[in-house]
Amino acid sequence: MKHHQYEVVIVGGGGAGLMAALYASKGASTAVISKLYPTRSHTGAAQGGVGAALGNAEEDNAEWHTYDTVKGSDYLGDQDSIEFMCKAAPEVVYELEHMGLPFSRNEDGTIAQRPFGGHTNNNTGKPVTRACYAADRTGHMILQTLYQQCIKNKVNFYDEYHVVDLLMSNGAAAGVVALELATGELHVFHAKAVIFATGGHGRVWEITSNAYAYTGDGVAITLRRGIPAEDMEFFQFHPTGIYRMGILITEGVRGEGGVLLNGDGERFMERYAPTVKDLASRDVVSRAMYLEMKAGRGINGKRYLYLDVTPDLVNHYATLDGRTRPDGRPYVTSAEEILGKLPDIIDFCHTYLGVDPVTQPMPVQPTAHYAMGGIPTNMRTEVVIDAKNKVLPGVYAAGEVACVSVHGANRLGTNSLLDLVVFGREAGVRAAEFAQGADFQPLPENPADFVRAQFDALRNGSGSEKAADIAKEMKEIMFDHVGVFRVEEGMQQAVEKIRELQERFKNVRVADEGKLYNTELLNIWELSNLLDLAEVTAVSALARKESRGAHARDDYPDRDDRKWLKHTLAWLEDGKVKLGYKPVVKTKYEPKKRVY
Ligand SMILES: Cc1cc2nc3c(=O)[nH]c(=O)nc-3n(C[C@H](O)[C@H](O)[C@H](O)COP(=O)(O)OP(=O)(O)OC[C@H]3O[C@@H](n4cnc5c(N)ncnc54)[C@H](O)[C@@H]3O)c2cc1C
Numbered sequence: 064m065k066h067h068q069y070e071v072v073i074v075g076g077g078g079a080g081l082m083a084a085l086y087a088s089k090g091a092s093t094a095v096i097s098k099l100y101p102t103r104s105h106t107g108a109a110q111g112g113v114g115a116a117l118g119n120a121e122e123d124n125a126e127w128h129t130y131d132t133v134k135g136s137d138y139l140g141d142q143d144s145i146e147f148m149c150k151a152a153p154e155v156v157y158e159l160e161h162m163g164l165p166f167s168r169n170e171d172g173t174i175a176q177r178p179f180g181g182h183t184n185n186n187t188g189k190p191v192t193r194a195c196y197a198a199d200r201t202g203h204m205i206l207q208t209l210y211q212q213c214i215k216n217k218v219n220f221y222d223e224y225h226v227v228d229l230l231m232s233n234g235a236a237a238g239v240v241a242l243e244l245a246t247g248e249l250h251v252f253h254a255k256a257v258i259f260a261t262g263g264h265g266r267v268w269e270i271t272s273n274a275y276a277y278t279g280d281g282v283a284i285t286l287r288r289g290i291p292a293e294d295m296e297f298f299q300f301h302p303t304g305i306y307r308m309g310i311l312i313t314e315g316v317r318g319e320g321g322v323l324l325n326g327d328g329e330r331f332m333e334r335y336a337p338t339v340k341d342l343a344s345r346d347v348v349s350r351a352m353y354l355e356m357k358a359g360r361g362i363n364g365k366r367y368l369y370l371d372v373t374p375d376l377v378n379h380y381a382t383l384d385g386r387t388r389p390d391g392r393p394y395v396t397s398a399e400e401i402l403g404k405l406p407d408i409i410d411f412c413h414t415y416l417g418v419d420p421v422t423q424p425m426p427v428q429p430t431a432h433y434a435m436g437g438i439p440t441n442m443r444t445e446v447v448i449d450a451k452n453k454v455l456p457g458v459y460a461a462g463e464v465a466c467v468s469v470h471g472a473n474r475l476g477t478n479s480l481l482d483l484v485v486f487g488r489e490a491g492v493r494a495a496e497f498a499q500g501a502d503f504q505p506l507p508e509n510p511a512d513f514v515r516a517q518f519d520a521l522r523n524g525s526g527s528e529k530a531a532d533i534a535k536e537m538k539e540i541m542f543d544h545v546g547v548f549r550v551e552e553g554m555q556q557a558v559e560k561i562r563e564l565q566e567r568f569k570n571v572r573v574a575d576e577g578k579l580y581n582t583e584l585l586n587i588w589e590l591s592n593l594l595d596l597a598e599v600t601a602v603s604a605l606a607r608k609e610s611r612g613a614h615a616r617d618d619y620p621d622r623d624d625r626k627w628l629k630h631t632l633a634w635l636e637d638g639k640v641k642l643g644y645k646p647v648v649k650t651k652y653e654p655k656k657r658v659y
Contacts (some may be wrong), residue, residue, distance in 0.1 A: 064511060069094040070220065070498035071491075072254040073238055074226045074281060076101030078109075078202065078483035079462025079490070080260035081209035082326040084218045086491025087258070091498040094219040096226055096241050096252065098276060098585075101210050105262050105274045106483065109202025110313035110407065111179060112194030113159075115152035116479035119173040120192045120389035125150045129186040132478060133652045135181040135344050136471025137612035138628065139294070141648035144442040144467045146476075147484045156195050164208040164398045166197050167404075177404075181344040181475040190318075192389065194477040199313055199407045202480060216264045226248065226280065227457070227514045229257060229288050232504035236457030239510050242585070247578030249511045255501050256457045256494035259285065259438055259446075259608050260487065261367075263463040265298075267597045268431035269542035272311035274305055276615045281464040283291040283592030286599070287513075289633040290448055290455065291643070293466040294436035295596070296319055296604035299474055299613045302348040304413055304430025306367040308365045311432070312408055312425060314476045319404055320396055321372035323352070324424065330380065338504070340384070346473045351431040351549045358595065362426065369424035371573045372405070374398055393496045429547050435613065436464040436600075439632065444490040450632060450645040457497060457504075461490040467482050468630065472612020473646075516606055521587055526572035531585045533564050533571065537597055546602050550617045554605040561598045565638070568594060569621045602640040606633065624654050 071087040073080045076097035087093040095101065095378040116123040128149040132395030135141055137276045160166060160174065172464040178190035197204040213220075221241065226302070230251070238254040264279025265271035267615075282292050303312040316619040317323075323341055325331045335351040336343035356366050371377075374396050386394040398421045405420070412418045412425055426475060438460040439447050444467070461467075469482055540560045542630040568591065575583040610616050632643040 065248065066253065067250060068253040068503070069565070070254065070496045071258065072096060073250045073260055073381070074239060075104070075260035075262060075462070075464070075475065076210065076220065076222070077260060077262055077462060078106035078205050079103030079487035080258070081206070081213050082484050082487030083258050083260060083461055083491035084213050085216060086215050086488050087207060087278030087495045088218045094221060094252065096212070096221040096224045096239065098223065100129060100222050101220065102206055104206060104230045105277060106480070107203045107206045108274065109168060109205070109480055110199040110311065111203070111315035111318070112177060112196035112201050112477045113156060113480035114179065114182060114193050115156040115195055115481065116149070116193055117153050117156065117174060117176060117195065119169060120176050122184065123191050123193055125152065127183070127191070130154065130185055130652060131182050132475055132503070134467065134471055134657065135475040137473055137622065137657065138471065138624070138652070138654040139297070139468070139611060139630070139647055140471030141468050142441070142650040142652060143185045143470050143648050146650065147442055148469050148481060151485045152481050153486065155481070159205065159484065162208050162212055164197065164204050164353065166195055171291055177315060179318050179476040180314050180339070180342045180348070182477070185338065188540070190339060194315070194318065199405050200313055204478060205484070216236045223357070223466045226284065227517070227533070227588065230507055230510050231288065232507055234637045235300065235504050237506055240514050241287065244580055244585070247581050249514070251506065251510050253503060253506055255498040255503055256459065258490045258494050259460040259464050260462045260490070261361065261464045263307050264593065264596050265434070266432045266539065267541050267593050267600065268414055268546065269538040270304060270307070270309040270428065271431040272301055272309050273431065278589035279592050279596040280589065282437055283595050284637040285446070286595060289634070290446060291439060291601055291634045292436060293439040293598045294468060294631050295633055296631060297435035297472045297598065297613045298431060299345055299433040299435060300349040300429040301432035302352055303370050303427040305411070306426040307440070309430040310415060312370060312427060312586040314345070316370060316372050316405060319372060320377035320381050320386070320394065320403065321370055322376060322630050323510050324369040324371055325355045326362045326364065327360060331360070334402070335638060336626055338351050344475065344587060345373055346615065347411060349547050350615055352429055357476065367428045369596050370427045371424040372401055372420055373422060373424070374401060393511055424612045431542070431546070433479060434463055435468070435470040435472065435474055437464045437518070440465050440467050442467060443493050444486050445493065452645070453607060457501065459490045459494050461486040472614060484601040501539060517591070520569070520585065521571065521573050523586060524572035525570045528570040529573050530590050533568055534590055537564055541597055541601070545604055548615050548617055549604060551605070554601055558598070558605060561601055565598065567595055595635060599635065603631045603633050603642065606642055628654065
């Protein structure tokens, strides 16, 4: 077993991890440990944009951005964190620009912006252009830019190392244990501070826009070490995934004027959200789509709808809506403009569907997309472990794995990339500060024993069960019963099924006995993480008897602020989920009924 020592260790080389590394490395010895080569992280798949009230094309301000985010979160977001993020947004976007990020530009050279769901002019209620973008490759550009900066600043990288455990001593961080993919060897990283930036866990569901690596490792590791997970029942379904495949079609398509149509050729969002229509929040659009399909108005009665961005149709509805360009000219688009602004989407549709979006509509269905819940933190990214927000010294989390909570019950598009850079930076600064004032905690005796026991169990199962069958059954039941719409009976079935799968999982055996590149061992370990997260999600969802944001129940259709304006905390104790709750931080916005 190899030993390493760094003051700050960052688990994850995506947007949040790299931003944290850039800042931590200014004040402390820093290493990034990543199971993927950093530029393959899911941040690279982000298409649409990063939200910041620059006001380049029209009037906008951070206060409106804050209020939209609070409202979009269905009032479950912590308002102090939201305000902090939205105020910091213009500054971090300019910081990225100065690092060399190639944003798309307006004619006057300023950063180009496009409308996105839920972002509005607070006076008129109409969509506002707030999403800063680099064509439909915004995340890719952020990731490349930050990686270059980290290399320039000589951050240490351990690529293709899977972190499998968090080490603690005296109630504080002591480091992590990682498995090196190439050799199968375990490494102990002794650290003063550990930052989790491991991304999301959409692979719990059958249809998802998420990368294969999105298996919730950070949340699973911390759950096993007695740290709770917050608001896990809130998982966002994005309205427009490619039918059956789940691959994302960015909301930017609707930002450019694309329209959703049902089997009758009707623009049905006019009925559900008369003001913002196709640009309503994602939870609202996904539910509307579900209801249309349930009523038999899918395309040919099937479970998909059309997303149409063909220029004639876009221009027709833009005229009806009275949409204008920022300079007041009527909004009229062309095939060339669509091609220029959405090149990757057009490419995906050609490749995966054989459809040309400039002349044909795209078949879409809601797809599991984003984890609002995760490791609980305060607005300084310190991990907090109980209802009173007790800080766990030296442990931090940022990005999709964290629940800070800026997204509450539902995230607005473009606010995740913003969350990564704002809270990634915060985590880096805070962890370095902490490291400067703290000593290394002693490593626990036999630090790798806890994970060795987990891997031994996987190697020694009876082999009567197959991991692939368990994964398939988990994904199906979670998609059917803990998805866009939920009811008591279905969620109860899901909880029971997941418990049965947890038992059956004990009989899975890793067939590959080799050490080098044993991806089977790691994939099965990842499945154990997904099962834990599925169970915590289903139990948290079953307990919450109301509808709020992404958690929509047929049997409790209304939001209930009297009983449920609170965060869920879920602990995993001896294989059982235990629930608790903590208050939402409110500064100046009182909960209001959502109007669309
Ligand atoms: C298709 C798609 C499009 C999106 N578009 C947008 C958009 O336009 N705007 C927006 O705001 N948001 C968007 N999002 C959401 C946003 O991109 C993600 O929430 C965000 O990029 C997550 O960043 P992260 O740094 O938290 O995680 P990631 O970028 O996924 O990085 C996670 C890192 O953790 C590492 N890791 C994980 N587990 C381990 C382990 N056990 N050991 C070691 N390393 C580990 C991985 O190697 C990886 O480097 C999109 C998401 C998807 C899926």
